[in-house]
Amino acid sequence: MTAERPPNATAGILPAWSEPFLRERLPELTRRRPFETAAPEWFGSKGEGVTVAIVDSGVEGDHPAIGGRLIASVRVEMDDEDEPVVIDDNSIDVVGHGTACAGIIHALAPSADLVSVRVLGKKNTAKGIAFARGLHWVVEQGIGVANLSLSSGSEELFAEFHELADRAYFENTVLVCAASNTPGRSSYPSLFSSVISVAAHDSPDPLTWYYNPRPPVEFGARGVDVPVAWRGGASIMGTGNSFATPHITALVARIRATYPDSTPFEVKALLAATAATPPQRSTGRSRRSPHSAQEPS
Amino acid sequence: MPEDRSLSDPRDLNGAGLALLRSVALRAEAAQRLESELQTTLLRSIVGTTVAIFEAEAASIALYREGSHSLEFVIAGGAQGQGVVGLSIPADQGIAGYAFTTGESIAIAEPERDPRFGKDFSAETGFTPRSILAVPMRSGAQSIGVLEVLDKRDGTFTMRDIAIASVFADQAAVAIQVGARALEARNLLHAILTGDLHQGTEPDAVDDVVSAATRAQSGDDRFWEFVDAITRLRRARPEDRALAIDILDAIGRHEARAAQRRSFSRHVRR
Numbered sequence: 001m002t003a004e005r006p007p008n009a010t011a012g013i014l015p016a017w018s019e020p021f022l023r024e025r026l027p028e029l030t031r032r033r034p035f036e037t038a039a040p041e042w043f044g045s046k047g048e049g050v051t052v053a054i055v056d057s058g059v060e061g062d063h064p065a066i067g068g069r070l071i072a073s074v075r076v077e078m079d080d081e082d083e084p085v086v087i088d089d090n091s092i093d094v095v096g097h098g099t100a101c102a103g104i105i106h107a108l109a110p111s112a113d114l115v116s117v118r119v120l121g122k123k124n125t126a127k128g129i130a131f132a133r134g135l136h137w138v139v140e141q142g143i144g145v146a147n148l149s150l151s152s153g154s155e156e157l158f159a160e161f162h163e164l165a166d167r168a169y170f171e172n173t174v175l176v177c178a179a180s181n182t183p184g185r186s187s188y189p190s191l192f193s194s195v196i197s198v199a200a201h202d203s204p205d206p207l208t209w210y211y212n213p214r215p216p217v218e219f220g221a222r223g224v225d226v227p228v229a230w231r232g233g234a235s236i237m238g239t240g241n242s243f244a245t246p247h248i249t250a251l252v253a254r255i256r257a258t259y260p261d262s263t264p265f266e267v268k269a270l271l272a273a274t275a276a277t278p279p280q281r282s283t284g285r286s287r288r289s290p291h292s293a294q295e296p297s
Numbered sequence: 298m299p300e301d302r303s304l305s306d307p308r309d310l311n312g313a314g315l316a317l318l319r320s321v322a323l324r325a326e327a328a329q330r331l332e333s334e335l336q337t338t339l340l341r342s343i344v345g346t347t348v349a350i351f352e353a354e355a356a357s358i359a360l361y362r363e364g365s366h367s368l369e370f371v372i373a374g375g376a377q378g379q380g381v382v383g384l385s386i387p388a389d390q391g392i393a394g395y396a397f398t399t400g401e402s403i404a405i406a407e408p409e410r411d412p413r414f415g416k417d418f419s420a421e422t423g424f425t426p427r428s429i430l431a432v433p434m435r436s437g438a439q440s441i442g443v444l445e446v447l448d449k450r451d452g453t454f455t456m457r458d459i460a461i462a463s464v465f466a467d468q469a470a471v472a473i474q475v476g477a478r479a480l481e482a483r484n485l486l487h488a489i490l491t492g493d494l495h496q497g498t499e500p501d502a503v504d505d506v507v508s509a510a511t512r513a514q515s516g517d518d519r520f521w522e523f524v525d526a527i528t529r530l531r532r533a534r535p536e537d538r539a540l541a542i543d544i545l546d547a548i549g550r551h552e553a554r555a556a557q558r559r560s561f562s563r564h565v566r567r
Contacts, residue, residue, distance in 0.1 A: 094394075095389075095394065120398050120399065156438075180401065181403075181456070182459070225453055239405070
């Protein structure tokens, strides 16, 4: 193997969902004509009056990056009959991952209230059913925005997640979901059309996001070497679609603060309309492939 | 066969049934011994390749242990890798725990900026990494372990690194599953015995039969010594292995001639 390889030599093993947002492919993300004049200033709020749920490993409430905005914490546990139940939780994080997401959201939408829904932990390891219960709870509570930087690979739960995603959509809860970091892997509900799915681009600007008109993954946000809060008051750098997602979640909180009655459909359209204008190819020639680079798994 | 037959003793089976049972048990046991060696070699090779590709300080494979709900590091490679083998961490905590629990990869960096990060584990291994990449090893939708890569030499882990490490993790998961097949042969024995052959048999009784059948092979005859010797030969130098093959070949030919002579003398006597 030589040290120097052409950029496309390993295309087969590139992360499928982030591929549309690689620098050399950004020019393919052409803007839609009616969207060309839209600007992010349309929703210049800080997320005031909006509650955002972080469905994850918990959120460390006293972490400086959260700014005291965590107003509630619950967790999902399996009861004696192995049924998932939602109970009050201390504001803790068993990994650091949920705190990382909450920190990003707080940085971009500092007036939004945060609610932690912990679905990871000893008694519900790898149980998609606990995740589904947590998501159900968020919709029941009428929380307007949820950050799901995790997903379920369980085919058995496909129907349940599909129904949940639809229910959230109809009840005005916007689900912002990380695409799986691994191509070809089931990841629910992130692959459903009713949610806002997010992968990573490698630009360091937290307020640059792209719209990909070739789904399933529609948005790209900062997700490489992101400085994030972590467990134990720490701060680290994280890479992955997990960290791209809360950037979009924060934008949704801002849109919802400016347009409180906006539906998930309208929120998504606004996000697409205000996405960054992709750089133009220096050659001026379009190199768009006849097929999408992504295959739904 | 009587309905209420006890199965606590393999002698209760008829001759042909017992022979079949022993033959299956023997193959399962032999496959398990041979495969586990092969599996370890394969996992070592995957970890070694991972270290080389990423020019990492260390890479390791941790497998899920259901009883203790922990991840046990079983294989490690790289300059800083060895201290981790044998250590266990709770399966739902830390970077590896996150990858295992969610089935999702994660890459983080520069944890040494904050001494609180992963303090306990670093103290045990005597090594504090600057960057960590953790990728789940999956069997279908189930996580069975985690592949971890520590300290990539050049910079931090990229999205492409995550994708590449996922390929290695998939390979490792396949190796683990192949090893599990030998165990499944034993389980199949259980299934056959509990199902078609003897309906209504207590699971404990079936356990007794299977272990008795296996034990019968490992008692007086020196079969297992032979299997172990063959297993050791896998590690031998090529020239030693060639010598061993010559010797085995000579014994085989000698045995064939002896069998021929025995058959001939029986024939003559008749």
